[in-house]
Amino acid sequence: MMPLANTIPGLVFGLPLILLASFVFAATHHESPERIRDATIHWVVWLVGILGIVLAIVAVLGWLV
Amino acid sequence: MFLTGRVRVASVDGGVNPPGEIALKDSRAKADPAVAGCRVVAISPDGGPPIDLKNPWLAAILSWLLPGLGQIYQGRSFKGGLFMGTILGTFLAGLFMGGGKVVYASWRPGEVRWPYVCQAAAGLVAMPAVIQSMGLQGSSREPPLGTFMAPPLGPGQFVSVRYADQLAATDPDIAPDDFFDKPPLRQFKGDELSLWHRRLGRWFEIGTLYTMLAGMLNILVVYDALSGPLGMPTDEDRRKGANGK
Numbered sequence: 235m236m237p238l239a240n241t242i243p244g245l246v247f248g249l250p251l252i253l254l255a256s257f258v259f260a261a262t263h264h265e266s267p268e269r270i271r272d273a274t275i276h277w278v279v280w281l282v283g284i285l286g287i288v289l290a291i292v293a294v295l296g297w298l299v
Numbered sequence: 300m301f302l303t304g305r306v307r308v309a310s311v312d313g314g315v316n317p318p319g320e321i322a323l324k325d326s327r328a329k330a331d332p333a334v335a336g337c338r339v340v341a342i343s344p345d346g347g348p349p350i351d352l353k354n355p356w357l358a359a360i361l362s363w364l365l366p367g368l369g370q371i372y373q374g375r376s377f378k379g380g381l382f383m384g385t386i387l388g389t390f391l392a393g394l395f396m397g398g399g400k401v402v403y404a405s406w407r408p409g410e411v412r413w414p415y416v417c418q419a420a421a422g423l424v425a426m427p428a429v430i431q432s433m434g435l436q437g438s439s440r441e442p443p444l445g446t447f448m449a450p451p452l453g454p455g456q457f458v459s460v461r462y463a464d465q466l467a468a469t470d471p472d473i474a475p476d477d478f479f480d481k482p483p484l485r486q487f488k489g490d491e492l493s494l495w496h497r498r499l500g501r502w503f504e505i506g507t508l509y510t511m512l513a514g515m516l517n518i519l520v521v522y523d524a525l526s527g528p529l530g531m532p533t534d535e536d537r538r539k540g541a542n543g544k
Contacts, residue, residue: 247505251512254389258516261378262523263530266345270378 245289252281341527350375350527358524364422366517369524382520390421390513397506400495404432405450410492412450414507420514420521435462440484446470451491457484472498 253274260273340349352358353373362369367382394402402425405412418425431442431449441459442449446469452458458466458478463485467475472494478485496503523529 244501244505247509250389250392251509254385254512255516257385258382258519261381262519263528264345265343265347265350265375265378265528267377269345 248285252285253278256281344528344530352525352527355525359521362422362521362524363420363517365424366422366513366520369521373524378523382517386421386513386517386520387424389516390418390424390510393506393509393511393513395506396502396509398495398499398502399447400451400499401503401506402428402448402510403450404428406432407436407450407453410453414511417511417514420517421510422517425510425514451495452487452489453492454487454490456487457481458487459483460485463487470494 256277257270257274259277261270264270264273339352339355341352343350351373358369358372360369361372362382365383366386367379367384370376370379370382373379402415402418403412404415404419415425415428418428425448427444428448428450431444431447434442434444435450435458439459440457441462445465452466460483463478464475466473467477470491473489473491477488479488499506519529
């Protein structure tokens, strides 16, 4: 299935999910489009940051072991 | 308290009832039976007018059936449309990535499909899986909708002759001789789930993850339809609302 997509790192498929989760979380906490947009960006930054740190720790541990 | 933003007032009018005043009416409403049965509104967390939740339970059910439909029923079409597009889009993308095999319901001992619990929260779009599972376990031994969202056949599982022929014709991994002939049924020799995993590889897991997350996030959407936005107005929002800005 989708030979080209088979070469894409699996990590990439997590990015739309981060965007979706951030958007739904923002949209269920706000009502105005501007606030939803700002909150979505806020949550994307936080989620990518936290997950990036976790990934970095796992990568370092994998490199050490 | 997560229901703080949900209040009952006699009318829904953003100009007359800024958020601060509505919050006051909420505390009175608890003690005053005269306002019982009034329309249910939620405070906008962004200093906007109160949100008319209409019939919140109906809205919640609508949002479960079709993500965002409850919000559209409440007149919040922008949010409803976005929820519908994003959640349904993610669910269908996951279904596509998983080759149409990742959404199925199975309660057979040893092969319970727990991810379906999350997928079912996406509503109607996941419901064919229940019909298919019941059909396969029923007396006909045949899913009524063909192979779409049908659970995988386990080793030794009996199916109708027609479904066995349909599987052999449509599934590239299944041949007619993969079944024992046991009139009036046929018995599967292999393990269809293993065949799916071998063919789809990581796409099975990615598709499952997408469809599960779509369902889980729809729970938040249902709650938004039931009780309004989860966020609380800040002091600044309250001031803006009270000043009509």
